[in-house]
Amino acid sequence: MINKVVKDANEAVRDIADNAVLMLGGFGLSGIPENCISALLAKGVKGLTCISNNAGVDDFGIGLLLKTRQVKKMISSYVGENAEFERQLLSGELEVELTPQGTLAERIRAGGAGIPAFYTPAGVGTEVAQGKETREFDGKLYLMERWLRADFSIVKAWKGDTAGNLVYRGTARNFNPMMAAAGKITIAEVEELVPLGELDPNNIHTPGIYVQRIFQGKNYEKRIEQRTIRKI
Amino acid sequence: MLDKIGIAKRIAQEVRDGMYINLGIGIPTLVANYIPSHLNVVLQSENGLLGIGPFPTEDKVDPDLINAGKQTITMMPGSALFSSAESFAMIRGGHVDLTILGAMEVSEQGDIANWKVPGKMVKGMGGAMDLVASAKHIIVAMQHCSKDGASKLLKECTLPITGTRCVKKIVSDLAVLDVLPQGGFKLLERAPGVSVDEIRNATAGKLIVEGEIKEMIL
Numbered sequence: 001m002i003n004k005v006v007k008d009a010n011e012a013v014r015d016i017a018d019n020a021v022l023m024l025g026g027f028g029l030s031g032i033p034e035n036c037i038s039a040l041l042a043k044g045v046k047g048l049t050c051i052s053n054n055a056g057v058d059d060f061g062i063g064l065l066l067k068t069r070q071v072k073k074m075i076s077s078y079v080g081e082n083a084e085f086e087r088q089l090l091s092g093e094l095e096v097e098l099t100p101q102g103t104l105a106e107r108i109r110a111g112g113a114g115i116p117a118f119y120t121p122a123g124v125g126t127e128v129a130q131g132k133e134t135r136e137f138d139g140k141l142y143l144m145e146r147w148l149r150a151d152f153s154i155v156k157a158w159k160g161d162t163a164g165n166l167v168y169r170g171t172a173r174n175f176n177p178m179m180a181a182a183g184k185i186t187i188a189e190v191e192e193l194v195p196l197g198e199l200d201p202n203n204i205h206t207p208g209i210y211v212q213r214i215f216q217g218k219n220y221e222k223r224i225e226q227r228t229i230r231k232i
Numbered sequence: 233m234l235d236k237i238g239i240a241k242r243i244a245q246e247v248r249d250g251m252y253i254n255l256g257i258g259i260p261t262l263v264a265n266y267i268p269s270h271l272n273v274v275l276q277s278e279n280g281l282l283g284i285g286p287f288p289t290e291d292k293v294d295p296d297l298i299n300a301g302k303q304t305i306t307m308m309p310g311s312a313l314f315s316s317a318e319s320f321a322m323i324r325g326g327h328v329d330l331t332i333l334g335a336m337e338v339s340e341q342g343d344i345a346n347w348k349v350p351g352k353m354v355k356g357m358g359g360a361m362d363l364v365a366s367a368k369h370i371i372v373a374m375q376h377c378s379k380d381g382a383s384k385l386l387k388e389c390t391l392p393i394t395g396t397r398c399v400k401k402i403v404s405d406l407a408v409l410d411v412l413p414q415g416g417f418k419l420l421e422r423a424p425g426v427s428v429d430e431i432r433n434a435t436a437g438k439l440i441v442e443g444e445i446k447e448m449i450l
Contacts, residue, residue: 027279027316028302030295053316080355090353098354101278102320102362109317120324121365125396127348128361158296170296170313171279177315205315222295228303230287 001163001196006213009039012187016040016152019047019072023108023153023179024062027053028081028225031172032061033156035189035217040065049073051148053104053175057081060223069093075148077101081225100128103145105178110147112181112210117146153183156217157206160190161197164211165204173205180210189217234405234423239373241266241450243332243403246371252276254323254363256333257301259373263332274308276328278359280319283311300359320359324366331367333360335374335399337389340437342399342411344372345391357394364395376404376434383436385409385417407431408448409439416440421448 006012013036016022026032040048041064048071055074056063063082065071073095079085088094099107100122110118119142123129133144155176158169166188168176180186188206193216234242236259244266247253254276255261264284267273275284277299284299285306292306299305307313322328337345344364347357364370377383385402402409408421416438419431422445432439 028298030279030298030302076356078356078358080353086353098356100357100361101316101359102324105316105320120362122324122362124365125343126361126394127392128357168313170294171277171281171298172296173313174279174316178317224293224295224298224304225302226298226304227293228287228305229293230289 003162004164004208004211004214005162005193006215008215009035009189009217010042012036012189012213012215013039013043016043016045018045020045020151021049022051023150023183024050024052025155025174025176025179026061027171027174029056029061029223031156031168031174031176032056033154033189034220036154036187037061037064040070041068044068044070046070047072049075051075051108051150053077053101055079055082055085057225058084060221066094073097075099075104077104105175107145107148108175108178108182111149112178115147117144119144148182150179150183151185153179153186155180155186155188155206157188157190159192159194159199160188160211160214161194161199161208162214163196164188164208164214165199166190166206166211167199167203168205177206180206185212186210187212188214190214191217191220233426237262238423238450239403239405242408242448243371243373244268246401247271247273247330249273251329252282252327253330253332254278254328254367256360258334260332260334261299261301276319276322277305278316278319278323280314280316281307281311283308320362323359323362326366326368329368331363331370333363333370333372335372335384337384337386337391338372338374338399338402338411339386339389340411340415340417342397343389343393344395344399345389345393347394348392350392360394364398367398370399371401371403372399374402374404376406376431383434385435385437387437406434412440418442419445421446423448424450
């Protein structure tokens with residue numbers, strides 16, 4: 001097997017340059033590549049285009065990269081929960097492309113699967129349809145949407161092996177598997193890096209072919225946005 | 233007049249045994265608390281879960297288990313986890329039986345607006361456009377009028393729309409109404425203590441009243 005292990009986040013992001021197009025996994029703050037975001041922050045690369053469902057919060061996740069003005073453009077479905085984001089958007093410093101969440105997921109999936117465009121009913125008759133081809137199939141209107149691909153995809157998994165096979169946990173899977181397939185170079189940070197043979201091949205979520213670099217992350221904070229407790 | 237819990241309780245009466253249901257953020261999330269326990273239903277979370285359970289106790293909080301509103305949750309026995317692409321494939325593919333979501337405006341044609349107010353910060357549509365474009369059955373939970381008394385059940389939406397001709401039923405603080413395929417809000421039930429005239433005055437779009445309109449039972 002090909003060994004894809006790198007030492008840490010800094011080594012993993014070493015060749016990410018200014019103006020790169022990145023995909024970053026996660027839904028809200030769940031399943032985000034915390035270690036690589038910190039490494040990008042330290043590296044100081046600028047002009048990034050970030051494809052990510054959300055934009056983090058003011059002091060965590062992609063919000064950290066917004067604060068340091070390293071992000072030029074976001075492609076997302078929902079970007080609330082972030083005051084600095086709002087300020088930059090209103091002042092015109094930041095460009096944002098809002099995409100329906102299912103369309104975003106499918107555009108990324110299409111990117112990894114080699115499908116340059118597809119038709120979806122989401123957004124027909126709305127602002128999202130402006131400038132896009134609509135076409136009728138079997139009496140219903142659909143919108144053509146294009147694939148998304150990235151220079152680097154940065155994903156977070158629960159467990160991974162040295163060949164890059166990944167297993168996610170809970171709802172932290174979200175956008176990570178499609179992003180892993182849609183990056184020219186895919187970096188996976190995992191909570192636990194295990195030797196070959198330890199993961200059950202029946203239960204691999206992301207086959208290692210999609211992953212070029214993998215490392216075991218450290219000090220995961222896994223911040224919770226809405227801690228909601230049942231009253232007993 | 234119904235409060236938020238009243239709206240959630242009335243919507244819960246629409247739930248049938250064996251349904252797969254997607255609940256939006258806000259009042260729709262509350263519906264889960266009032267689904268009769270003898271019904272077997274599965275709640276879908278757009279971020280990749282079938283089988284949302286109750287909120288966790290303090291010792292069971294897990295940052296890797298959240299719902300679409302980013303709240304911590306638990307899983308029911310028999311749950312399934314999947315990616316966002318798979319999640320929206322089951323939504324787009326028409327496999328989810330019922331979608332319950334909030335709205336800022338609904339038109340008499342069934343158009344819905346719930347994602348953007350011009351001049352205010354745009355947070356994004358999240359999964360709402362995908363859900364309304366593909367759901368087999370959509371129930372909207374909403375306030376009948378805005379705080380300044382303007383109707384939100386209109387001839388045409390004034391806000392940017394989320395989807396066209398998709399809303400089938402509305403449960404507001406004043407009434408239960410069907411949106412007819414040929415257009416128009418058909419009044420089905422009144423909220424406790426609310427008259428047909430009050431509902432008529434609060435509805436800017438075409439209101440259809442046929443026969444005696446009963447007060448809803450909660």
